[in-house]
Amino acid sequence: MTDSNETILEVKDLKKAFGDHEVLKDISFSVNRGEVISVIGKSGSGKSTLLRNINLLEEPTDGDILFHGQSILADNFDLRQYRAHVGMVFQSFNLFHNLTVLDNVVVPQETVLKRDAAEAKAHALDLLKQVGMEPFINAKPGQLSGGQQQRVAIARAEAMDPEVLLFDEPTSALDPEMVDDVLNAMTALAHTGLTMIVVTHEMAFAQDVSDRVFFMDEGVIAESGTAEQIFEHPQEARTQEFLRRYLTRA
Amino acid sequence: MKNRIWRRALGLAAGLAAALALAAGSLAPQSTQAADDGTFKVGMEAGYAPFNWTQSTSANGAVKIEGSSEWANGYDVQMAKKVAKALGKKVVVVKTSWDGLQPALTSGKIDAIIAGMSPTAERRKAIDFSSTYYASKLTVVVRRDSKYAKATSIKDFNGAKITAQLNTFHYEAINQLKGAIKEPAMNDFPAMRVALESGTIDGYVSEVPEGITAEDANPDLTYLRFDKANGFKTNPEDVDLAIGLRKNDPDKAKINAELAKIPQKTRDRLMNEAVANQPSSDSTSNWLVALLKQYGPMLLRGTGMTLLISLIGTVVGFLIGLLVGIARTTPVPKSKGKRGLRAIGNWLLAVYIEVFRGTPMIVQAAVLYYGAAQAFHLNMDRTAAALLIVSINTGAYISEIIRGGITSVDPGQFEAAHALGMTHLQTMIKVILPQAIRNSLPAVTNEFIVNIKDTSVLSVISVSELFFSAETVAGQNFQFFHTYLVVSAIYLILTFTISRLFRIVEKHMDGPKNYNVMTNQMQVETPKIG
Ligand SMILES: Nc1ncnc2c1ncn2[C@@H]1O[C@H](COP(=O)(O)OP(=O)(O)OP(=O)(O)O)[C@@H](O)[C@H]1O
Numbered sequence: 001m002t003d004s005n006e007t008i009l010e011v012k013d014l015k016k017a018f019g020d021h022e023v024l025k026d027i028s029f030s031v032n033r034g035e036v037i038s039v040i041g042k043s044g045s046g047k048s049t050l051l052r053n054i055n056l057l058e059e060p061t062d063g064d065i066l067f068h069g070q071s072i073l074a075d076n077f078d079l080r081q082y083r084a085h086v087g088m089v090f091q092s093f094n095l096f097h098n099l100t101v102l103d104n105v106v107v108p109q110e111t112v113l114k115r116d117a118a119e120a121k122a123h124a125l126d127l128l129k130q131v132g133m134e135p136f137i138n139a140k141p142g143q144l145s146g147g148q149q150q151r152v153a154i155a156r157a158e159a160m161d162p163e164v165l166l167f168d169e170p171t172s173a174l175d176p177e178m179v180d181d182v183l184n185a186m187t188a189l190a191h192t193g194l195t196m197i198v199v200t201h202e203m204a205f206a207q208d209v210s211d212r213v214f215f216m217d218e219g220v221i222a223e224s225g226t227a228e229q230i231f232e233h234p235q236e237a238r239t240q241e242f243l244r245r246y247l248t249r250a
Numbered sequence: 251m252k253n254r255i256w257r258r259a260l261g262l263a264a265g266l267a268a269a270l271a272l273a274a275g276s277l278a279p280q281s282t283q284a285a286d287d288g289t290f291k292v293g294m295e296a297g298y299a300p301f302n303w304t305q306s307t308s309a310n311g312a313v314k315i316e317g318s319s320e321w322a323n324g325y326d327v328q329m330a331k332k333v334a335k336a337l338g339k340k341v342v343v344v345k346t347s348w349d350g351l352q353p354a355l356t357s358g359k360i361d362a363i364i365a366g367m368s369p370t371a372e373r374r375k376a377i378d379f380s381s382t383y384y385a386s387k388l389t390v391v392v393r394r395d396s397k398y399a400k401a402t403s404i405k406d407f408n409g410a411k412i413t414a415q416l417n418t419f420h421y422e423a424i425n426q427l428k429g430a431i432k433e434p435a436m437n438d439f440p441a442m443r444v445a446l447e448s449g450t451i452d453g454y455v456s457e458v459p460e461g462i463t464a465e466d467a468n469p470d471l472t473y474l475r476f477d478k479a480n481g482f483k484t485n486p487e488d489v490d491l492a493i494g495l496r497k498n499d500p501d502k503a504k505i506n507a508e509l510a511k512i513p514q515k516t517r518d519r520l521m522n523e524a525v526a527n528q529p530s531s532d533s534t535s536n537w538l539v540a541l542l543k544q545y546g547p548m549l550l551r552g553t554g555m556t557l558l559i560s561l562i563g564t565v566v567g568f569l570i571g572l573l574v575g576i577a578r579t580t581p582v583p584k585s586k587g588k589r590g591l592r593a594i595g596n597w598l599l600a601v602y603i604e605v606f607r608g609t610p611m612i613v614q615a616a617v618l619y620y621g622a623a624q625a626f627h628l629n630m631d632r633t634a635a636a637l638l639i640v641s642i643n644t645g646a647y648i649s650e651i652i653r654g655g656i657t658s659v660d661p662g663q664f665e666a667a668h669a670l671g672m673t674h675l676q677t678m679i680k681v682i683l684p685q686a687i688r689n690s691l692p693a694v695t696n697e698f699i700v701n702i703k704d705t706s707v708l709s710v711i712s713v714s715e716l717f718f719s720a721e722t723v724a725g726q727n728f729q730f731f732h733t734y735l736v737v738s739a740i741y742l743i744l745t746f747t748i749s750r751l752f753r754i755v756e757k758h759m760d761g762p763k764n765y766n767v768m769t770n771q772m773q774v775e776t777p778k779i780g
């Protein structure tokens with residue numbers, strides 16, 4: 001699905017340590033417009049940390065991240081605009097508990113993008129409809145199932161018209177019967193040509209939807225390639241080992 | 251002449267406060283002259299009948315109480331009028347709690363204390379006294395039907411079980427009753443009257459005005475009229491009443507000259523009038539009806555004041571708490587200079603919180619109201635001082651509550667807001683504070699309720715809130731049990747109403763328990779929100 005070679009995001013020699021604990025060791029890759037990248041790997045290998053560095057929820061220890069060729073670490077970089085363009089969907093949804101479903105999607109548009117209320121609402125209703133959540137616009141997040149919350153979270157991220165969407169294990173906290181609804185919403189998004197980086201344990205999704213797959217291990221990208229290369233012909237012993245365990249379990 | 255134990259505790263707090271204020275402002279003179287505006291400001295409790303009491307009309311030559319719609323009357327008020335006239339000034343009564351009298355005098359808020367006060371050596375250290383304006387006598391109050399009712403001398407009490415108020419010279423005077431059995435001392439007069447009626451004791455030592463009042467209030471009791479030779483031997487320091495003045499008051503000579511002109515006959519007449527005019531309870535109807543009829547308006551005003559102070563105090567305290575709570579939870583800035591400023595600011599806020607949480611509100615009130623007047627000549631309105639203290643005090647508690655409310659919000663909420671590009675301020679206003687405030691609401695309700703109850707300590711600066719009004723009422727009708735029972739009920743009604751109201755607010759903030767699923771296409775197109 002790589003329709004252009006325009007590079008949106010470039011990660012260069014990224015390192016992240018918490019104290020002495022080096023969680024990311026020298027990570028480099030670039031992302032082209034429209035690409036869907038799945039990141040797989042063992043628990044604790046640094047997948048979440050990688051995503052959180054990309055939108056600066058964590059500060060990189062070393063290295064650089066370029067967005068359209070500009071360093072996001074530069075002093076004069078407009079971080080808020082950047083974050084509005086790089087959305088994130090969390091494992092634990094993180095919908096705003098005090099707001100209704102509709103307001104969760106409307107309020108960020110109004111405050112960050114300064115859209116007027118009517119426009120924000122129309123946009124929100126449209127996106128909520130796409131993820132099948134429009135009947136629930138008046139509900140509070142606490143009144144919804146996990147799968148429903150996650151679909152709202154996806155609509156909320158989409159509403160900002162992001163150039164890149166980051167997903168951190170969006171289905172791990174869900175009951176199995178809810179997983180498909182969310183994966184379907186994500187697949188639909190991928191087909192619109194949106195650039196996505198998806199940390200996931202859903203191997204079928206990684207295999208079917210992604211253009212590229214990164215296998216992370218101990219803070220490095222141990223192997224990367226097309227879905228076919230990684231899943232059919234893994235080169236590295238640790239990739240084979242990981243897949244054997246995961247695929248037999250699934 | 252009076253000495254109630256619990257008042258001592260208040261006095262201690264006020265004393266500590268004054269000590270603090272003096273330490274802080276040791277450069278300033280300790281005595282402040284009141285502005286000479288042609289008024290003679292007299293401090294009294296207006297709740298110690300027959301010497302002074304509060305009434306709702308100007309009957310019998312009463313004097314308006316400053317800043318109030320009520321009037322003061324009694325022996326002290328009549329004396330004050332005479333003295334003011336001699337000074338060529340207009341008399342003004344400043345209703346002041348017992349423990350507030352001395353600080354009010356030395357800080358210049360009043361010109362004189364005429365409040366049934368005896369010139370003890372202890373008091374003479376701080377203030378000056380005029381000559382005697384009333385000399386009391388000791389007596390024994392007994393049951394009218396007992397054999398001691400016929401006693402004519404202090405020698406007629408062989409075998410009688412006698413008590414007196416704790417920590418008073420009355421109790422020592424029991425030794426003069428030959429053959430009497432000294433029972434353990436009791437805390438207050440109502441308790442002694444009950445003990446007397448029930449036969450636990452045969453009598454208690456008291457002073458004549460109290461005896462008259464006891465007889466008045468309860469026809470089963472009487473007090474003994476000893477003649478001079480057969481009565482108690484007393485120290486003038488104990489039974490004499492004098493006018494409290496600031497040291498070196500230039501008017502002292504004039505005041506003494508005027509008092510010298512008032513003969514014993516006039517004094518007795520004034521006391522008899524005072525006893526006759528003092529508010530007595532209406533014994534014909536039900537006690538509750540009588541109490542409410544006579545003192546309802548006073549208690550209602552007290553209730554209003556309590557509600558006003560606690561409401562404004564809580565609202566302003568909440569705003570202070572919100573700002574401080576927000577300030578203390580701002581993220582650490584990157585630049586070193588800003589980081590330093592934030593650290594200093596947070597340190598100051600921490601000091602504010604610790605100081606106001608760590609000292610009793612009664613002391614804070616005394617420091618602000620009396621201390622500031624003595625040390626810095628800062629003359630504050632009582633109600634304003636009360637509002638200020640309650641607000642600042644509440645702010646200290648609520649800022650910790652809000653801080654807790656903010657830190658207890660799931661960090662994922664901050665992350666999601668930041669990941670969407672919201673600023674810290676936007677995040678706080680749209681996402682975090684609504685949740686933090688909602689989480690804090692039960693604790694804020696608690697603060698409100700505590701405020702309603704704790705404003706009672708403001709009687710130390712003579713704010714006429716509910717408890718202060720209750721003291722006035724009980725001091726006049728001597729129905730301590732009934733009065734405080736009614737006042738407890740009022741407090742309970744207030745606090746219960748507040749907690750119910752806040753439950754409703756909480757429910758409102760939580761929104762409806764159930765939501766409507768918008769299945770109909772039309773409804774979805776035009777959803778009803780809000
Ligand atoms: N804020 C932090 N402080 C200290 N250590 C951290 C912090 N965040 C993550 N780590 C450590 O970094 C390592 C990688 O964590 P990360 O969450 O990136 O792993 P992951 O690959 O996402 O794992 P999982 O599949 O379980 O989500 C872990 O050892 C974790 O303990």
Ligand SMILES: [Mg+2]
Pocket residue numbers: 047048049168169
């Ligand atoms: Mg993770």
